[in-house]
Amino acid sequence: QQQVKQSPQSLIVQKGGISIINCAYENTAFDYFPWYQQFPGKGPALLIAIRPDVSEKKEGRFTISFNKSAKQFSLHIMDSQPGDSATYFCAAAGGSIQGAQKLVFGQGTRLTINP
Amino acid sequence: DTGVSQNPRHKITKRGQNVTFRCDPISEHNRLYWYRQTLGQGPEFLTYFQNEAQLEKSRLLSDRFSAERPKGSFSTLEIQRTEQGDSAMYLCASSLGRVYTEAFFGQGTRLTVV
Numbered sequence: 001q002q003q004v005k006q007s008p009q010s011l012i013v014q015k016g017g018i019s020i021i022n023c024a025y026e027n028t029a030f031d032y033f034p035w036y037q038q039f040p041g042k043g044p045a046l047l048i049a050i051r052p053d054v055s056e057k058k059e060g061r062f063t064i065s066f067n068k069s070a071k072q073f074s075l076h077i078m079d080s081q082p083g084d085s086a087t088y089f090c091a092a093a094g095g096s097i098q099g100a101q102k103l104v105f106g107q108g109t110r111l112t113i114n115p
Numbered sequence: 116d117t118g119v120s121q122n123p124r125h126k127i128t129k130r131g132q133n134v135t136f137r138c139d140p141i142s143e144h145n146r147l148y149w150y151r152q153t154l155g156q157g158p159e160f161l162t163y164f165q166n167e168a169q170l171e172k173s174r175l176l177s178d179r180f181s182a183e184r185p186k187g188s189f190s191t192l193e194i195q196r197t198e199q200g201d202s203a204m205y206l207c208a209s210s211l212g213r214v215y216t217e218a219f220f221g222q223g224t225r226l227t228v229v
Contacts, residue, residue, distance in 0.1 A: 006157075032215050043119070043206055043220030044158065051215065089157045101146070101210055101218050102171065105157030 003027050004092050006106025014114050019077040021109045023090035026071065031094035032101065035064065035075050038087045038108075047088070048075070080113045087111070117141060119221035121207050127227045128197055135193045136224045140209030147190050148218060149182055151175065152204040164190060165212065197228045 006023045013019045025033075031052055036044035050057045050064040050073065057064045063076040077084055087110050091103040120139040128134050140147050145166050150158035161180070163171045166187035176182075179197075184190040194201055204225050208218040 004157075034217075036220075041222070043208075043222045045220065046217045049215075049217070091157070101216065102148070102160050102163060103150075103158070103218065104160070108155070108157050 003030075003104045004090060004106045006090050006109060008109060009107065010110040010112070012112045012114060013080045015080065015082060017080050017113075019080045019084065019111055019113070020074060021088055021090070021111070022072065022074045023092075023106050024070075024072045025092050025104075027092070027094075027104075028071070029094050030092040030104075032092065033064070033066065033073050034091050034093075034103070035062075036089045036091060036105075038089065044089060077111075080111075082113045082115050085111060085113045119207055119209050119219050121205075121221035121224050123224060124222065125225050125227075127229060130199060130228055131196055133193065133195045134197055134226065135191055136205055136207075136226075138190045138192070138207030138209075138221060140189070140207070141219055143211070144209035144219075145187065145212040146210045146218075147184055148208040148210075149190070149192050150206040150208065150220075152206055152223070153202075158206055161192075194226075197226075199228050202226055202228045 034049035035047045037047045038044045048062045061078045066073045087108045090106040093101045147164045149161040152158040164184040179195045182192045204223040206223045208220045210218045
């Protein structure tokens with residue numbers, strides 16, 4: 001059972017444009033929502049994370065928007081650059097024993113920024 | 116380099132052989148996780164350690180898989196009698212023992228079963 005659904009699977013954006021990736025979750029026990037960036041041959045690296053007590057979090061060019069009632073959250077990359085070309089994963093965690101950060105990942109979005 | 120270290124980076128093995136992977140977490144991290152990532156998919160949780168105690172295992176972890184973390188430091192993941200379906204990237208991550216702290220991932224071990 002897929003608990004976190006991510007779309008689109010792939011995305012092409014022109015340099016300087018806005019990249020938007022969406023995720024939806026099912027488990028209302030989730031209370032931590034990170035986004036990871038993964039380059040080929042590397043492990044995922046945390047980009048930005050949000051908790052459901054806020055509706056938006058911004059760090060530099062990266063913004064998470066969170067809609068608790070709709071159980072949806074999204075990543076916006078402003079002024080997208082070729083160096084942002086990577087695979088992006090949304091994830092969710094919470095409700096595990098002892099507060100373990102057992103992450104449930106989406107299927108990933110392959111982002112390509114054209115120069 | 117003080118990040119999460121995984122060895123080997125690549126492993127090719129014949130079906131039916133046993134393989135063992137090693138993960139060295141960031142030194143002060145007491146939580147250690149194993150995930151599996153197949154091509155085009157997100158990582159899937161396999162198991163989790165708090166210090167040396169294995170506290171949770173996914174249903175994905177069949178009885179052919181075993182993980183250990185002796186003395187709460189490095190961890191090993193062993194797969195016995197490998198099958199072609201075991202081909203994947205095996206990722207290790209570690210974090211501090213607090214809620215909502217970042218999990219740092221290693222570069223993974225890519226297993227190919229032929």
